[in-house]
Amino acid sequence: MNYKTISILGATGSIGHSTLDLIRRNPDMFKVTALTAHSSVKKLVALAKEFMPDFVAISDPSCFTALKDGLNGTGIKCGAGESALVDAAEIPSDMVMAAIVGAAGLMPTLAAARRGATIALANKECLVCAGDLMMEEVHKHHARILPVDSEHNAIFQVLETHAEKAIRRIVLTASGGPFLGLCQSRFNAITPAEAVAHPNWDMGAKISVDSATMMNKGLEVIEAFHLFPIEATQIDVLVHPQSVIHSMVDYVDGSTLAQLGSPDMRIPIASCLAWPERMPTPATPLDLAQIGTLTFEQPDYEKFRCLKLARDALLTGGAAPAVLNAANEVAVEAFLKENINFDAIPAVVEQTLAKSDMKAPQSLANVFEIDQEARRTAQALIVSMNDME
Ligand code: NDP
Ligand code: MG
Numbered sequence: 001m002n003y004k005t006i007s008i009l010g011a012t013g014s015i016g017h018s019t020l021d022l023i024r025r026n027p028d029m030f031k032v033t034a035l036t037a038h039s040s041v042k043k044l045v046a047l048a049k050e051f052m053p054d055f056v057a058i059s060d061p062s063c064f065t066a067l068k069d070g071l072n073g074t075g076i077k078c079g080a081g082e083s084a085l086v087d088a089a090e091i092p093s094d095m096v097m098a099a100i101v102g103a104a105g106l107m108p109t110l111a112a113a114r115r116g117a118t119i120a121l122a123n124k125e126c127l128v129c130a131g132d133l134m135m136e137e138v139h140k141h142h143a144r145i146l147p148v149d150s151e152h153n154a155i156f157q158v159l160e161t162h163a164e165k166a167i168r169r170i171v172l173t174a175s176g177g178p179f180l181g182l183c184q185s186r187f188n189a190i191t192p193a194e195a196v197a198h199p200n201w202d203m204g205a206k207i208s209v210d211s212a213t214m215m216n217k218g219l220e221v222i223e224a225f226h227l228f229p230i231e232a233t234q235i236d237v238l239v240h241p242q243s244v245i246h247s248m249v250d251y252v253d254g255s256t257l258a259q260l261g262s263p264d265m266r267i268p269i270a271s272c273l274a275w276p277e278r279m280p281t282p283a284t285p286l287d288l289a290q291i292g293t294l295t296f297e298q299p300d301y302e303k304f305r306c307l308k309l310a311r312d313a314l315l316t317g318g319a320a321p322a323v324l325n326a327a328n329e330v331a332v333e334a335f336l337k338e339n340i341n342f343d344a345i346p347a348v349v350e351q352t353l354a355k356s357d358m359k360a361p362q363s364l365a366n367v368f369e370i371d372q373e374a375r376r377t378a379q380a381l382i383v384s385m386n387d388m389e
Contacts (some may be wrong), residue, residue, distance in 0.1 A: 218310020
């Protein structure tokens with residue numbers, strides 16, 4: 001029995017799909033323990049029948065009957081609601097893939113940390129809204145985080161073999177998203193379909209919009225601050241449209257170390273799944289001669305205001321990152337439903353921050369209160385914006 005057992009939270013999403021693709025290709029290496037989804041019940045049932053986990057959870061309670069009926073005769077246990085996600089995370093397994101989108105991933109990821117699990121962490125929002133408290137729990141319960149986000153995975157790979165203490169700065173590379181070259185005056189006409197069509201990466205809708213506003217890079221700056229032993233001022237962002245260099249570490253002696261690879265999330269996911277070993281993936285090997293040119297530029301903080309707002313939120317500290325995250329989730333959802341324009345996303349986030357109390361959360365219950373309050377403020381702002389039109 002030389003396989004790893006793994007629970008996949010957010011199994012029906014883009015990261016879940018890539019994770020299961022790797023597991024499917026390496027059936028002797030892994031055994032799936034639990035799978036979760038929000039409301040994609042048919043997809044979840046099909047995955048459960050294929051991978052035969054012990055437990056399956058769906059967070060939308062209205063999908064429970066369909067899930068139960070779908071699993072009838074398989075012997076697989078199932079549950080519904082937010083508590084079932086926590087149950088899925090608590091079942092003993094060697095590794096938890098935390099791939100739920102948004103702050104909804106916080107409680108189950110925390111449950112995994114509290115049982116001392118090895119967590120392959122894709123869900124960046126949980127570190128953004130509760131980074132200090134989450135990392136405290138990780139250390140207290142001797143859990144381990146393996147970063148899935150390609151930039152953080154790149155830094156993790158560099159730091160694994162090189163001195164952590166001599167870091168001068170960390171450089172997070174950013175593709176710049178689909179609107180890097182678009183004039184800002186045209187941002188108000190961007191449609192959801194245009195925003196989710198990322199030039200290099202194939203991802204879920206929310207993170208694709210975050211990449212288009214560059215909020216994604218801002219969230220990643222906050223994520224990096226919690227994951228690595230550095231100050232906020234030691235994290236830089238560099239636009240690199242080809243997405244070949246996934247991030248870099250500058251050392252005090254003038255050396256810069258980087259991780260490179262094709263823009264395929266199966267590479268960082270495989271690095272976490274097989275850690276501390278390596279496993280093969282079907283990703284296209286990097287052909288630098290074919291690519292020819294790698295380019296770099298400074299980010300435009302005026303044009304991509306979300307990136308600036310996120311950097312500022314990290315420097316402000318306290319409740320600011322949690323408020324920023326909640327307001328952004330609300331604004332992105334409103335944009336995807338065509339209730340607000342693309343260029344209203346930073347406006348909603350900025351105004352929500354201006355109206356919110358910045359007092360640091362003292363407990364996780366406090367994080368949820370801050371999150372809920374910021375969501376209400378952002379919703380009210382969107383209503384008043386639409387009334388003014
Ligand atoms: P997707 O939208 O593709 O998938 C999200 C998953 O979470 C689905 O399984 C979905 O279930 C589930 N889910 C959605 N809402 C809830 C909820 N309220 N409660 C519980 N589960 C929920 O997202 P991605 O896979 O793209 O991203 C997942 C996370 O990974 C995000 O935090 C993202 O920032 C991060 N990430 C993603 C990358 C990528 O390439 N996709 C790269 C780096 C980080 P259902 O299908 O039923 O809705
Ligand atoms: Mg990333």
